Amino acid sequence: MTAAPRPQDRSLPLRERKKLRTRRALADAALRLFGEQGFDATTLEELVDAVEVSKSTFFRTFPAKEAVAIEAEVELWSACLAALAERPLTGLVLAELQGVLAEVTAALDPDWDERYAATRELVRSTPALLSYMAHYRNEVEQQIIARLAERLDLPADDLRLRVLAQLTITAWSVSARDWVHSTDRGDRSSLTARLARTFAAIPAGLELRAGG
Protein backbone atom coordinates (compact mmCIF):
# COMPACT_ATOMS: atom_id res chain seq x y z
CA MET A 1 0.00 0.00 0.00
CA THR A 2 3.03 2.21 0.59
CA ALA A 3 1.61 5.34 2.18
CA ALA A 4 3.85 8.42 2.32
CA PRO A 5 6.72 7.78 4.79
CA ARG A 6 6.45 9.89 7.95
CA PRO A 7 9.36 11.62 9.72
CA GLN A 8 8.44 9.93 13.03
CA ASP A 9 9.09 6.50 11.57
CA ARG A 10 11.94 5.28 13.81
CA SER A 11 12.79 2.51 11.36
CA LEU A 12 14.16 5.05 8.89
CA PRO A 13 17.80 6.17 9.22
CA LEU A 14 18.25 9.55 10.87
CA ARG A 15 19.39 11.08 7.63
CA GLU A 16 16.17 10.17 5.88
CA ARG A 17 14.05 11.35 8.79
CA LYS A 18 15.74 14.72 8.67
CA LYS A 19 15.13 15.06 4.99
CA LEU A 20 11.48 14.24 5.44
CA ARG A 21 11.24 16.70 8.28
CA THR A 22 12.60 19.60 6.26
CA ARG A 23 10.40 18.57 3.37
CA ARG A 24 7.32 18.74 5.56
CA ALA A 25 8.48 21.92 7.22
CA LEU A 26 8.92 23.55 3.83
CA ALA A 27 5.51 22.38 2.60
CA ASP A 28 3.78 23.57 5.77
CA ALA A 29 5.51 26.93 5.80
CA ALA A 30 4.75 27.31 2.11
CA LEU A 31 1.02 26.76 2.57
CA ARG A 32 1.03 29.26 5.41
CA LEU A 33 3.08 31.97 3.67
CA PHE A 34 1.47 31.57 0.25
CA GLY A 35 -1.94 31.62 1.93
CA GLU A 36 -1.18 34.77 3.87
CA GLN A 37 0.67 36.84 1.28
CA GLY A 38 -0.03 35.08 -1.99
CA PHE A 39 2.24 32.83 -4.05
CA ASP A 40 3.79 35.51 -6.23
CA ALA A 41 4.30 37.97 -3.39
CA THR A 42 6.25 35.40 -1.39
CA THR A 43 9.87 35.04 -2.45
CA LEU A 44 11.81 31.85 -2.08
CA GLU A 45 14.18 33.61 0.25
CA GLU A 46 11.36 34.35 2.66
CA LEU A 47 10.30 30.73 2.60
CA VAL A 48 13.73 29.20 3.17
CA ASP A 49 14.50 31.80 5.85
CA ALA A 50 11.31 30.82 7.69
CA VAL A 51 12.38 27.17 7.72
CA GLU A 52 16.06 28.02 8.19
CA VAL A 53 17.42 26.07 5.27
CA SER A 54 19.41 27.29 2.29
CA LYS A 55 18.13 27.83 -1.21
CA SER A 56 20.36 24.93 -2.25
CA THR A 57 18.50 22.58 0.07
CA PHE A 58 15.18 23.77 -1.24
CA PHE A 59 16.03 22.90 -4.82
CA ARG A 60 17.42 19.54 -3.78
CA THR A 61 14.05 18.84 -2.18
CA PHE A 62 11.66 20.37 -4.73
CA PRO A 63 12.14 20.86 -8.46
CA ALA A 64 10.49 24.30 -8.48
CA LYS A 65 8.90 26.92 -6.29
CA GLU A 66 5.51 25.73 -7.49
CA ALA A 67 6.13 22.15 -6.41
CA VAL A 68 6.22 22.88 -2.70
CA ALA A 69 2.70 24.27 -2.91
CA ILE A 70 1.15 21.07 -4.24
CA GLU A 71 2.77 18.53 -1.92
CA ALA A 72 -0.63 17.19 -0.88
CA GLU A 73 -1.49 16.42 -4.48
CA VAL A 74 1.86 14.75 -4.98
CA GLU A 75 1.37 12.58 -1.91
CA LEU A 76 -1.94 11.41 -3.29
CA TRP A 77 -0.67 10.36 -6.70
CA SER A 78 2.54 8.87 -5.38
CA ALA A 79 0.45 6.58 -3.23
CA CYS A 80 -1.83 5.80 -6.16
CA LEU A 81 1.04 4.84 -8.42
CA ALA A 82 2.49 2.60 -5.73
CA ALA A 83 -0.89 0.97 -5.18
CA LEU A 84 -1.39 0.53 -8.90
CA ALA A 85 1.82 -1.46 -9.14
CA GLU A 86 0.77 -3.97 -6.49
CA ARG A 87 -2.99 -4.28 -6.76
CA PRO A 88 -4.32 -7.30 -8.65
CA LEU A 89 -6.24 -6.17 -11.73
CA THR A 90 -9.45 -7.89 -12.71
CA GLY A 91 -12.44 -6.82 -14.76
CA LEU A 92 -13.07 -3.26 -15.94
CA VAL A 93 -9.87 -1.25 -15.75
CA LEU A 94 -11.72 2.00 -15.15
CA ALA A 95 -13.38 0.42 -12.10
CA GLU A 96 -9.99 -0.70 -10.83
CA LEU A 97 -8.66 2.82 -11.13
CA GLN A 98 -11.59 4.07 -9.14
CA GLY A 99 -10.79 1.40 -6.56
CA VAL A 100 -7.20 2.54 -6.29
CA LEU A 101 -8.30 6.10 -5.57
CA ALA A 102 -10.78 4.93 -2.93
CA GLU A 103 -8.21 2.71 -1.27
CA VAL A 104 -5.50 5.35 -1.27
CA THR A 105 -7.60 8.24 0.00
CA ALA A 106 -8.75 6.10 2.90
CA ALA A 107 -5.16 5.50 3.97
CA LEU A 108 -3.73 9.03 3.82
CA ASP A 109 -2.52 10.96 6.86
CA PRO A 110 -5.29 12.41 9.03
CA ASP A 111 -4.00 15.94 8.45
CA TRP A 112 -3.94 15.48 4.69
CA ASP A 113 -7.49 16.76 4.26
CA GLU A 114 -6.70 20.19 5.52
CA ARG A 115 -3.50 20.52 3.55
CA TYR A 116 -5.22 19.37 0.39
CA ALA A 117 -8.02 21.88 0.82
CA ALA A 118 -5.51 24.68 1.30
CA THR A 119 -3.61 23.51 -1.75
CA ARG A 120 -6.66 23.50 -3.96
CA GLU A 121 -7.69 26.96 -2.87
CA LEU A 122 -4.20 28.24 -3.55
CA VAL A 123 -4.05 26.60 -6.96
CA ARG A 124 -7.47 27.92 -7.91
CA SER A 125 -6.45 31.50 -7.34
CA THR A 126 -2.89 31.39 -8.70
CA PRO A 127 -2.28 31.13 -12.47
CA ALA A 128 1.28 29.93 -12.02
CA LEU A 129 0.08 27.07 -9.84
CA LEU A 130 -2.76 26.22 -12.18
CA SER A 131 -0.20 25.89 -14.92
CA TYR A 132 2.13 23.82 -12.79
CA MET A 133 -0.74 21.55 -11.81
CA ALA A 134 -1.47 20.90 -15.48
CA HIS A 135 2.17 20.00 -15.93
CA TYR A 136 2.22 17.71 -12.92
CA ARG A 137 -0.98 15.90 -13.82
CA ASN A 138 0.41 15.36 -17.26
CA GLU A 139 3.34 13.54 -15.71
CA VAL A 140 1.04 11.51 -13.51
CA GLU A 141 -0.94 10.57 -16.60
CA GLN A 142 2.20 9.25 -18.25
CA GLN A 143 3.05 7.26 -15.15
CA ILE A 144 -0.40 5.72 -14.93
CA ILE A 145 -0.20 4.78 -18.58
CA ALA A 146 3.22 3.22 -18.08
CA ARG A 147 2.03 1.18 -15.09
CA LEU A 148 -1.09 0.01 -16.89
CA ALA A 149 0.80 -0.83 -20.05
CA GLU A 150 3.13 -3.00 -18.03
CA ARG A 151 0.42 -4.72 -16.04
CA LEU A 152 -1.88 -5.30 -19.02
CA ASP A 153 0.90 -6.06 -21.46
CA LEU A 154 -0.13 -3.35 -23.88
CA PRO A 155 1.97 -0.78 -25.80
CA ALA A 156 2.46 2.50 -23.94
CA ASP A 157 0.94 4.49 -26.78
CA ASP A 158 -2.37 2.62 -26.74
CA LEU A 159 -5.09 5.26 -27.04
CA ARG A 160 -7.32 3.40 -24.61
CA LEU A 161 -4.78 3.68 -21.81
CA ARG A 162 -4.46 7.37 -22.38
CA VAL A 163 -8.21 7.80 -22.25
CA LEU A 164 -8.43 5.80 -19.03
CA ALA A 165 -5.61 7.65 -17.30
CA GLN A 166 -7.00 11.01 -18.31
CA LEU A 167 -10.53 10.24 -17.21
CA THR A 168 -9.26 8.97 -13.87
CA ILE A 169 -7.41 12.18 -13.16
CA THR A 170 -10.37 14.27 -14.27
CA ALA A 171 -12.76 12.22 -12.14
CA TRP A 172 -10.51 12.78 -9.15
CA SER A 173 -10.22 16.48 -9.86
CA VAL A 174 -13.96 17.17 -10.01
CA SER A 175 -14.81 14.85 -7.14
CA ALA A 176 -12.22 16.42 -4.89
CA ARG A 177 -13.17 19.95 -5.85
CA ASP A 178 -16.75 19.18 -4.97
CA TRP A 179 -15.72 17.52 -1.71
CA VAL A 180 -13.40 20.32 -0.63
CA HIS A 181 -16.10 22.91 -1.16
CA SER A 182 -18.75 20.85 0.59
CA THR A 183 -19.66 20.79 4.25
CA ASP A 184 -18.40 17.28 4.78
CA ARG A 185 -14.81 17.93 3.89
CA GLY A 186 -12.95 15.83 6.43
CA ASP A 187 -15.33 12.92 5.92
CA ARG A 188 -13.40 10.54 3.70
CA SER A 189 -16.38 8.28 3.04
CA SER A 190 -18.22 11.17 1.44
CA LEU A 191 -15.25 11.61 -0.86
CA THR A 192 -15.48 7.95 -1.86
CA ALA A 193 -19.16 8.40 -2.58
CA ARG A 194 -18.46 11.42 -4.75
CA LEU A 195 -15.83 9.47 -6.65
CA ALA A 196 -18.33 6.71 -7.35
CA ARG A 197 -20.90 9.17 -8.67
CA THR A 198 -18.36 10.93 -10.88
CA PHE A 199 -16.99 7.73 -12.39
CA ALA A 200 -20.52 6.58 -13.08
CA ALA A 201 -21.29 9.81 -14.92
CA ILE A 202 -18.36 9.57 -17.33
CA PRO A 203 -19.91 7.45 -20.08
CA ALA A 204 -22.78 9.93 -20.44
CA GLY A 205 -20.28 12.44 -21.80
CA LEU A 206 -19.61 10.46 -24.93
CA GLU A 207 -23.27 10.32 -25.78
CA LEU A 208 -24.16 13.93 -25.15
CA ARG A 209 -26.31 15.32 -27.96
CA ALA A 210 -27.07 18.82 -29.10
CA GLY A 211 -30.71 19.86 -28.86
CA GLY A 212 -31.08 21.20 -32.44
Add this chain to the structure above:
Amino acid sequence: MTAAPRPQDRSLPLRERKKLRTRRALADAALRLFGEQGFDATTLEELVDAVEVSKSTFFRTFPAKEAVAIEAEVELWSACLAALAERPLTGLVLAELQGVLAEVTAALDPDWDERYAATRELVRSTPALLSYMAHYRNEVEQQIIARLAERLDLPADDLRLRVLAQLTITAWSVSARDWVHSTDRGDRSSLTARLARTFAAIPAGLELRAGG
Protein backbone atom coordinates in the same frame (compact mmCIF):
# COMPACT_ATOMS: atom_id res chain seq x y z
CA MET B 1 -14.62 30.28 -40.59
CA THR B 2 -12.12 32.90 -39.46
CA ALA B 3 -8.76 31.47 -40.41
CA ALA B 4 -5.66 33.10 -38.95
CA PRO B 5 -5.26 36.63 -40.39
CA ARG B 6 -2.31 36.91 -42.77
CA PRO B 7 0.13 39.83 -42.99
CA GLN B 8 -0.52 40.17 -46.74
CA ASP B 9 -4.19 40.98 -46.14
CA ARG B 10 -4.43 44.52 -47.57
CA SER B 11 -7.77 45.10 -45.86
CA LEU B 12 -5.99 45.30 -42.50
CA PRO B 13 -4.55 48.62 -41.36
CA LEU B 14 -0.81 48.93 -41.82
CA ARG B 15 -0.29 48.84 -38.06
CA GLU B 16 -1.94 45.45 -37.75
CA ARG B 17 -0.11 44.07 -40.74
CA LYS B 18 3.20 45.05 -39.20
CA LYS B 19 2.33 43.37 -35.95
CA LEU B 20 1.41 40.17 -37.75
CA ARG B 21 4.62 40.34 -39.75
CA THR B 22 6.84 40.56 -36.68
CA ARG B 23 4.79 37.83 -35.05
CA ARG B 24 5.40 35.51 -37.96
CA ALA B 25 9.03 36.54 -38.24
CA LEU B 26 9.56 35.71 -34.57
CA ALA B 27 7.80 32.36 -34.85
CA ASP B 28 9.78 31.40 -37.95
CA ALA B 29 13.11 32.46 -36.51
CA ALA B 30 12.25 30.64 -33.29
CA LEU B 31 11.59 27.34 -35.05
CA ARG B 32 14.85 27.72 -36.92
CA LEU B 33 17.03 28.71 -33.97
CA PHE B 34 15.44 26.31 -31.49
CA GLY B 35 15.74 23.55 -34.04
CA GLU B 36 19.40 24.27 -34.71
CA GLN B 37 20.68 24.95 -31.19
CA GLY B 38 17.93 23.68 -28.94
CA PHE B 39 15.34 25.62 -26.97
CA ASP B 40 17.30 26.02 -23.75
CA ALA B 41 20.56 26.87 -25.49
CA THR B 42 18.92 29.70 -27.41
CA THR B 43 18.55 32.88 -25.40
CA LEU B 44 15.78 35.33 -25.97
CA GLU B 45 18.34 37.93 -26.87
CA GLU B 46 19.59 35.81 -29.76
CA LEU B 47 16.07 35.43 -31.03
CA VAL B 48 15.08 39.09 -30.89
CA ASP B 49 18.43 40.12 -32.39
CA ALA B 50 17.83 37.79 -35.31
CA VAL B 51 14.47 39.43 -36.02
CA GLU B 52 15.71 42.89 -35.05
CA VAL B 53 13.07 43.69 -32.50
CA SER B 54 13.45 44.51 -28.83
CA LYS B 55 12.76 42.22 -25.91
CA SER B 56 9.89 44.55 -25.02
CA THR B 57 8.24 43.87 -28.35
CA PHE B 58 8.67 40.17 -27.91
CA PHE B 59 6.79 40.09 -24.63
CA ARG B 60 4.06 42.30 -26.04
CA THR B 61 3.61 39.69 -28.76
CA PHE B 62 4.06 36.45 -26.80
CA PRO B 63 3.39 35.78 -23.12
CA ALA B 64 6.51 33.63 -22.69
CA LYS B 65 9.55 32.29 -24.47
CA GLU B 66 7.79 28.95 -24.79
CA ALA B 67 4.77 30.45 -26.56
CA VAL B 68 6.65 31.45 -29.69
CA ALA B 69 7.63 27.82 -30.22
CA ILE B 70 4.07 26.54 -30.41
CA GLU B 71 2.53 29.13 -32.69
CA ALA B 72 1.34 26.43 -35.10
CA GLU B 73 -0.60 24.72 -32.33
CA VAL B 74 -2.08 28.04 -31.28
CA GLU B 75 -3.19 28.78 -34.83
CA LEU B 76 -4.98 25.46 -34.96
CA TRP B 77 -6.96 25.88 -31.76
CA SER B 78 -7.73 29.53 -32.35
CA ALA B 79 -9.36 28.53 -35.60
CA CYS B 80 -11.19 25.68 -33.88
CA LEU B 81 -12.60 27.93 -31.20
CA ALA B 82 -13.76 30.41 -33.81
CA ALA B 83 -15.37 27.63 -35.84
CA LEU B 84 -17.00 26.19 -32.76
CA ALA B 85 -18.75 29.46 -32.07
CA GLU B 86 -20.34 29.64 -35.51
CA ARG B 87 -20.98 26.06 -36.55
CA PRO B 88 -24.53 24.76 -36.11
CA LEU B 89 -24.59 21.90 -33.62
CA THR B 90 -26.74 18.86 -34.22
CA GLY B 91 -26.60 15.27 -33.02
CA LEU B 92 -23.64 13.80 -31.14
CA VAL B 93 -21.46 16.54 -29.75
CA LEU B 94 -18.32 14.43 -29.95
CA ALA B 95 -18.97 13.97 -33.68
CA GLU B 96 -19.39 17.71 -34.08
CA LEU B 97 -16.07 18.32 -32.39
CA GLN B 98 -14.45 15.89 -34.78
CA GLY B 99 -16.13 17.80 -37.59
CA VAL B 100 -14.69 21.09 -36.40
CA LEU B 101 -11.17 19.66 -36.41
CA ALA B 102 -11.62 18.25 -39.89
CA GLU B 103 -13.00 21.53 -41.22
CA VAL B 104 -10.31 23.64 -39.63
CA THR B 105 -7.32 21.56 -40.62
CA ALA B 106 -8.50 21.62 -44.22
CA ALA B 107 -8.48 25.43 -44.20
CA LEU B 108 -5.11 26.14 -42.63
CA ASP B 109 -2.24 27.84 -44.46
CA PRO B 110 -0.36 25.59 -46.87
CA ASP B 111 2.87 26.08 -44.96
CA TRP B 112 1.25 25.15 -41.67
CA ASP B 113 2.06 21.44 -42.06
CA GLU B 114 5.77 21.98 -41.99
CA ARG B 115 5.68 24.40 -39.10
CA TYR B 116 3.46 22.09 -37.12
CA ALA B 117 5.77 19.13 -37.67
CA ALA B 118 8.75 21.18 -36.54
CA THR B 119 6.83 22.31 -33.49
CA ARG B 120 5.89 18.80 -32.46
CA GLU B 121 9.42 17.55 -32.80
CA LEU B 122 10.68 20.46 -30.73
CA VAL B 123 8.07 19.92 -28.05
CA ARG B 124 8.74 16.21 -27.90
CA SER B 125 12.39 16.73 -27.10
CA THR B 126 12.10 19.73 -24.78
CA PRO B 127 10.73 19.29 -21.24
CA ALA B 128 10.00 22.99 -20.85
CA LEU B 129 7.90 22.95 -24.00
CA LEU B 130 6.13 19.75 -23.01
CA SER B 131 5.15 21.46 -19.82
CA TYR B 132 4.04 24.60 -21.59
CA MET B 133 1.99 22.54 -24.01
CA ALA B 134 0.16 20.95 -21.08
CA HIS B 135 -0.58 24.41 -19.79
CA TYR B 136 -1.78 25.67 -23.14
CA ARG B 137 -4.02 22.70 -23.85
CA ASN B 138 -5.51 23.13 -20.43
CA GLU B 139 -6.52 26.63 -21.42
CA VAL B 140 -7.91 25.41 -24.71
CA GLU B 141 -9.92 22.82 -22.82
CA GLN B 142 -11.49 25.54 -20.69
CA GLN B 143 -12.31 27.53 -23.81
CA ILE B 144 -13.94 24.59 -25.52
CA ILE B 145 -15.98 23.91 -22.42
CA ALA B 146 -17.05 27.54 -22.23
CA ARG B 147 -18.12 27.60 -25.89
CA LEU B 148 -20.02 24.31 -25.58
CA ALA B 149 -21.69 25.36 -22.36
CA GLU B 150 -22.94 28.49 -24.06
CA ARG B 151 -24.12 26.75 -27.20
CA LEU B 152 -25.78 23.84 -25.39
CA ASP B 153 -27.08 25.92 -22.52
CA LEU B 154 -25.34 23.82 -19.88
CA PRO B 155 -23.39 24.86 -16.77
CA ALA B 156 -19.65 25.30 -17.37
CA ASP B 157 -18.79 22.74 -14.70
CA ASP B 158 -20.76 19.93 -16.32
CA LEU B 159 -18.55 16.85 -16.17
CA ARG B 160 -19.69 15.70 -19.60
CA LEU B 161 -18.37 18.86 -21.26
CA ARG B 162 -15.04 18.40 -19.60
CA VAL B 163 -14.85 14.81 -20.78
CA LEU B 164 -15.74 15.82 -24.32
CA ALA B 165 -13.24 18.67 -24.48
CA GLN B 166 -10.48 16.54 -23.07
CA LEU B 167 -11.11 13.62 -25.39
CA THR B 168 -11.17 15.96 -28.37
CA ILE B 169 -7.78 17.39 -27.53
CA THR B 170 -6.35 13.95 -26.88
CA ALA B 171 -7.78 12.62 -30.13
CA TRP B 172 -6.15 15.49 -31.96
CA SER B 173 -2.86 14.95 -30.21
CA VAL B 174 -2.50 11.27 -31.06
CA SER B 175 -3.86 11.64 -34.59
CA ALA B 176 -1.49 14.47 -35.36
CA ARG B 177 1.49 12.72 -33.82
CA ASP B 178 0.78 9.71 -35.95
CA TRP B 179 0.32 11.86 -39.04
CA VAL B 180 3.49 13.90 -38.51
CA HIS B 181 5.57 10.78 -38.16
CA SER B 182 3.99 9.09 -41.15
CA THR B 183 5.06 9.26 -44.77
CA ASP B 184 1.97 11.17 -45.83
CA ARG B 185 2.57 14.21 -43.73
CA GLY B 186 1.51 17.03 -46.00
CA ASP B 187 -1.57 15.11 -47.12
CA ARG B 188 -4.38 16.71 -45.16
CA SER B 189 -6.94 14.10 -46.13
CA SER B 190 -4.86 11.42 -44.48
CA LEU B 191 -4.96 13.52 -41.32
CA THR B 192 -8.75 13.62 -41.52
CA ALA B 193 -8.81 9.86 -41.89
CA ARG B 194 -6.60 9.41 -38.86
CA LEU B 195 -8.86 11.69 -36.86
CA ALA B 196 -11.86 9.59 -37.77
CA ARG B 197 -10.15 6.40 -36.71
CA THR B 198 -9.00 7.88 -33.41
CA PHE B 199 -12.40 9.29 -32.51
CA ALA B 200 -13.97 5.95 -33.32
CA ALA B 201 -11.57 4.18 -30.99
CA ILE B 202 -12.33 6.31 -27.96
CA PRO B 203 -15.31 4.41 -26.55
CA ALA B 204 -13.29 1.20 -26.44
CA GLY B 205 -11.15 2.77 -23.73
CA LEU B 206 -13.98 2.85 -21.23
CA GLU B 207 -14.64 -0.84 -21.64
CA LEU B 208 -11.08 -2.08 -21.50
CA ARG B 209 -10.82 -5.15 -19.25
CA ALA B 210 -7.91 -6.79 -17.48
CA GLY B 211 -7.11 -10.29 -18.57
CA GLY B 212 -7.13 -11.89 -15.08
Add this chain to the structure above:
DNA sequence: GACCATATTGGCACTCGGTCTCATTTGGCA
Protein backbone atom coordinates in the same frame (compact mmCIF):
# COMPACT_ATOMS: atom_id res chain seq x y z
C1' DG C 1 1.64 68.54 -46.90
C1' DA C 2 1.89 69.87 -42.05
C1' DC C 3 0.06 68.72 -37.45
C1' DC C 4 -1.52 66.35 -33.55
C1' DA C 5 -3.26 62.61 -30.58
C1' DT C 6 -2.37 58.03 -29.84
C1' DA C 7 -0.54 53.52 -30.31
C1' DT C 8 3.75 51.17 -30.58
C1' DT C 9 8.49 50.46 -29.95
C1' DG C 10 13.24 50.54 -27.89
C1' DG C 11 16.39 50.86 -24.12
C1' DC C 12 17.43 49.98 -19.62
C1' DA C 13 17.36 49.00 -14.83
C1' DC C 14 15.69 45.65 -11.73
C1' DT C 15 13.69 41.39 -9.51
C1' DC C 16 13.83 36.73 -8.77
C1' DG C 17 13.80 31.78 -9.86
C1' DG C 18 17.01 28.36 -10.90
C1' DT C 19 21.93 26.28 -11.73
C1' DC C 20 26.67 25.44 -10.57
C1' DT C 21 30.78 24.99 -7.78
C1' DC C 22 33.21 24.34 -3.79
C1' DA C 23 34.12 24.42 1.08
C1' DT C 24 31.95 22.75 5.36
C1' DT C 25 29.23 19.92 8.17
C1' DT C 26 26.81 15.75 9.50
C1' DG C 27 25.34 10.92 9.73
C1' DG C 28 26.67 5.96 9.08
C1' DC C 29 29.74 2.54 10.41
C1' DA C 30 33.91 -0.04 11.63
Add this chain to the structure above:
DNA sequence: TGCCAAATGAGACCGAGTGCCAATATGGTC
Protein backbone atom coordinates in the same frame (compact mmCIF):
# COMPACT_ATOMS: atom_id res chain seq x y z
C1' DT D 1 37.48 7.47 17.87
C1' DG D 2 38.20 8.18 13.13
C1' DC D 3 37.18 7.62 8.37
C1' DC D 4 34.16 8.01 4.23
C1' DA D 5 30.12 9.29 1.92
C1' DA D 6 26.32 12.16 1.76
C1' DA D 7 23.99 16.27 2.70
C1' DT D 8 24.21 21.20 3.49
C1' DG D 9 25.42 26.15 3.04
C1' DA D 10 27.35 30.18 0.73
C1' DG D 11 27.76 32.79 -3.09
C1' DA D 12 28.64 33.79 -7.89
C1' DC D 13 26.21 33.61 -12.04
C1' DC D 14 22.60 33.28 -15.90
C1' DG D 15 18.54 34.54 -18.15
C1' DA D 16 13.43 35.15 -18.27
C1' DG D 17 10.09 38.41 -17.28
C1' DT D 18 8.39 43.32 -15.58
C1' DG D 19 8.07 48.38 -15.32
C1' DC D 20 9.17 52.85 -16.70
C1' DC D 21 10.08 56.50 -19.80
C1' DA D 22 11.73 58.53 -23.95
C1' DA D 23 11.63 58.08 -28.98
C1' DT D 24 9.15 56.89 -33.03
C1' DA D 25 5.60 55.67 -36.27
C1' DT D 26 0.64 55.69 -37.73
C1' DG D 27 -3.87 57.49 -39.03
C1' DG D 28 -6.80 61.04 -39.35
C1' DT D 29 -7.56 66.29 -39.59
C1' DC D 30 -7.02 70.84 -41.13
